[in-house]
Amino acid sequence: MRLLLASGVSLTLTFAGCLTIEEMAPPVGPEFLRTRTKNDVALSVLERGREVYLADCTRCHSVEPISRYSKNHWHTIIERMGPLSKLDESRTAALQAYVLAAHTVLAIETANERHQRMSNGLPLPQRNE
Numbered sequence: 655m656r657l658l659l660a661s662g663v664s665l666t667l668t669f670a671g672c673l674t675i676e677e678m679a680p681p682v683g684p685e686f687l688r689t690r691t692k693n694d695v696a697l698s699v700l701e702r703g704r705e706v707y708l709a710d711c712t713r714c715h716s717v718e719p720i721s722r723y724s725k726n727h728w729h730t731i732i733e734r735m736g737p738l739s740k741l742d743e744s745r746t747a748a749l750q751a752y753v754l755a756a757h758t759v760l761a762i763e764t765a766n767e768r769h770q771r772m773s774n775g776l777p778l779p780q781r782n783e
């Protein structure tokens with residue numbers, strides 16, 4: 655994973671600061687089950703989508719944090735970037751499903767974290783989303 659990051663153009667890295675790959679593109683776990691709008695999207699498809707994201711989408715630049723763009727923006731990005739990666743239909747669909755689900759997982763995590771900090775009387779972290 656680190657190799658992938660290091661080999662990418664460091665443009666994104668300067669923005670991403672010290673985010674780990676797991677923070678930028680969370681691994682598929684049981685929490686992803688809650689995000690599925692369609693029951694026919696299997697977790698294995700989401701896993702495949704993450705693989706596409708980390709392998710095919712990092713040839714020209716490094717990993718972009720998924721939370722950086724809105725879901726609508728991601729639709730446009732994948733339409734624009736998919737052909738650059740020469741993705742076929744099924745890889746594109748898996749990528750799309752993963753990115754949207756990961757977006758929801760990250761949003762839930764952020765909300766939980768903020769809620770917890772507020773309950774503990776701690777200041778809220780600044781996020782550039």
Ligand code: HEC
Nearest residue numbers: 707710711712713714715718731732735736738739741749
């Ligand atoms: C052939 C090289 C290449 C590949 C492969 C590629 N990208 Fe890009 N990507 C670029 C370039 C160049 C830019 C900056 C210019 C632009 O936005 O068109 C960019 C910009 C982006 C941005 C920022 C967009 C914005 O609106 O600011 C995102 C996010 C992104 N790429 C995601 C992806 C994803 C997801 C994939 C895989 C499907 C991918 N890229 C594959 C070349 C590539």
